[in-house]
Amino acid sequence: MPKFIKISPSIESQQKLAMPITVVRRSIAANSVVSKHSHKWGQFVYANKGVLLVVTDSDSYVVPPEQGVWLLPEIEHEVTAITKVALTSFYFDNDLLERLPAQSCVLKINNFLKALILEANFITNDYIWSGADGLLLRLILEKLSLAPNVIFQLPFPKDPRLLTMLSMIQKEPSNRYDLRQWGEIIGASSRTISRLFKSETGLSYSIWRQRLNIQIAISQITKGESISNISSLLGYESPSAFTHMFKVNTGMTPSFYRSKE
Missing domain, CATH: 2.60.120.810 (Jelly Rolls)
Structure with a gap:
């Protein structure tokens, strides 16, 4: 770091x-x-x-x-x-x-x-x-x-359980837990987690997580990290899967954000 x-x-x-x-x-x-x-x-x-x-x-x-x-x-x-x-x-x-x-x-x-x-x-x-x-x-x-x-x-949640999720994702961005698995970790049902994300961020968990991935990815891209390594860091099965997600959500390929200096 x-x-x-x-x-x-x-x-x-x-x-x-x-x-x-x-x-x-x-x-x-x-x-x-x-x-x-x-x-x-x-x-x-x-x-x-x-x-x-x-x-x-x-x-x-x-x-x-x-x-x-x-x-x-x-x-x-x-x-x-x-x-x-x-x-x-x-x-x-x-x-x-x-x-x-x-x-x-x-x-x-x-x-x-x-x-x-x-x-x-x-x-x-x-x-x-x-x-x-x-x-x-x-x-x-x-x-x-x-x-x-x-x-x-990227709106921040306020509920302590969601903040625990955020902290864990930031430490290990490659984890792909679904809401049921998260529920077992933080002590809440998948329905409760889904409701909390929507009420506190205005986004579904899946969209919120994609935005977090995009922020992490742009940060890594501008530092010169390879697409392959970023894909692995974020838990995608392949660089092409990561690139597709990125382009769908930003309208640009990851290389657009590569530092020009």
Whole structure:
């Protein structure tokens, strides 16, 4: 297991917003963790390079290339750089939030929006809101409001029995216990487990488990692990079976998430 290094949130992110939309650029070394913090405003985080893991009190989000995570105001979150990351954060004044999703989520970034975000990296935060830079940022806001949600959110259960399951799966991702077997381990019927997963995460156990597998897989892929080893780690019968599951659920082959650096 790599040793993770704790780092502080950026100074800019803790100050009062001077502009309706503030842009913050930051590079984070691999295996670094930005300590848990929150903002009084909405935040959109986009990794220009690398892969992030964003964890709140209720969910975890893998943020791979071509996606970004939207966080509501006052949401405590911790950010982990799975690989070396160059990121751009946009902080939105609360008066602008009605245009953005009502829940924290991961958004898919198309090529046009990606180009706008990269151009915004050159904006300094003394720009003129009514000028060209302000227009660019308002266009980013508009395009984010239209961006589709993608499935990299993993809701956390709260029930101690389900947390026991989660802990065991994280320690041994290859286990393929069904709900009857889990019931024998944690002392609950398969029906109870099924009901708890649906009520606490909004997902069935099978879908929740697939999302967890996808998060683990993306983390391993970006570190350079082979598809064969990842397939074995997650308990799939073959690399092709794993690749099929991955593509069905993400729309991309695993190689799409391979680090380009």
